Amino acid sequence: MSYAYNRLNKEDVALLMVDHQAGLLSLVRDFSPDEFKNNVLALADIAKFFDIPAILTTSFEDGPNGPIVPELKEKFPQAPYFARPGQINAWDNEEFVAAVKATGKKQLLIAGVVTEVCVAFPVLSALEEGYEVFVVTDASGTFNPITRNAAWDRMSQAGAQLMTWFAVGGELHRDWRNDIEGFGGLLAGHLPAYANLMQSYAQQSLSSQS
Template sequence: MPAAYKRLDVDNCVFLFVDHQASNLLLSSGLIQLVHDFEPNQFHTNVLGLAKMAQYYNAPAILTSSFETGPNGPIVKEIPETLPKAPIIRRPGQINAMDNEDFAAAVTATGKQQVIISGVLTEICVAFPALTLIEKGYDVFVVTDASGTFAEHTREAAHKRMVQAGCQLLNWAAVSAELQRDWRRDVAGYSKIWTNHVPGYWCLLQSYQAKEAAQK
């Protein structure tokens, strides 16, 4: 039998942002300086696009950082600024976020079955909790372009490992579209995020707005 299509459900998902650590998303300090499979501006756009979608859908989100007192640096300020209601779990040392009791409890407390996860580094900070969550029975959706690592080949190895375990891979735009389901729910609000975070989409929006204006 064909595999069941498990659609993301806005009422049954939680966003996890794991170890996006630096003084900000564009500066090469903290863990983010190890991200080389995306250009800094591109990574900045992707991560903030995902965070703004979590905000737009008013979905629960949990932020976590690893060993802030060491070389990894603090969680980037843009994410908690976008998601001010999201708890921040500052792990003292656990590499797998799910090994931290406070983080694991925060995930459980949401009552959500679908986990949308992104982070730095992909093969460690994303893969380890993703595999643990799969083992615990969650549906796990890995946001590939809001997660970064050393190089494309290490990213691909991590993706294969997670897919074999049952994770689904999506980019942040696909996450947003699967949650939105229908453009007509909110053309202005939804398209505004795409305009700001999908390069070139503003051209499509301008054409649409010109057509709408002409019909009035």
């Protein structure tokens, strides 16, 4: 059976950030706190870099789930934002779904907390409605690797593609010649090892000009 490699298309994709809330982040144990926050903000920066529309949503903010991570809201001050009154599956919120459909995009990048609920439920719902769905695995977190892997299996078997934020950036960028310093700078801002690489590149460029 042949396989069709359907790449992320920056002209046809939207980003859904689901339930990255202060209370829920305390449940994430499959990443360290600093690592996880870096991954989430890296994904946000990628969306901004490629001018990808973002939609933010939270669940039961007035309860223990808490408010959205403030840095995320600051990155998307104009993005549609839905504080769901109680629906666990974001796709059960009519306003949220209407905003997704209003983007006119056929591809969806989805990340959230926790993976097997707040991510998996809307992923499965979006797949059912015909969207091409990409789950950003390292910007989604949960209790432990067992629950995470079960969720990954469930989503991938349903047709979702599993990616990391770094892979998302690379697939959207396609060609280094599009913007070496801009994209490289974004990566360097979230990966210390990549910052070293970019410093080496800058020194080589200076040497070649002298």
